[in-house]
Amino acid sequence: MKKIEIYDPAMCCSTGVCGPVADPELIRxxxxxxxxxxxxxxxxxxxxxxxxxxxxxxxxxxxxxxxxGPEVLPVTFVDGKVVKKQGYPTNEELEQWTGIAAAELTAKPRIRLEIKTKS
Incomplete structure (x- = not known):
């Protein structure tokens, strides 16, 4: 299995939901x-x-x-080798490196809710 390391630029959090505008790329x-x-x-x-x-x-x-300089970030390594600089890997690149379909990489979690009613 591949080892992937992503070095992010300086930011308050990695989710992209802090601050006034959410960054869709960080969320992805x-x-x-x-x-x-x-x-x-x-x-x-x-x-x-x-x-x-x-x-x-x-x-x-x-x-x-x-x-x-810091503009080089984000940097992505796969198995210790730089594969991408100045941007996050695309879903297709990650699919190529891992063999996991891009659709699976972006799948949203399924939550099953059970609603109980009072009798």
């Missing part, structure tokens, strides 16, 4: 990462604001930040 990638984890894919996201040590300990990310 949050859902996709959640679904990848449900499929037992080894996937991690690191936020520059809350997890700066991850950026310092990864020599390649550290060097990209020095050479290209």
């Amino acid at each position: 990638i949050s859902a996709v990462v959640h679904n990848l984890k449900k499929q037992a894919v080894d996937v991690s996201r690191y936020n520059l604001t809350s997890e700066p040590d991850a950026f310092v300990t990864n020599a390649e990310v550290r060097q990209m930040l020095v050479n290209e």
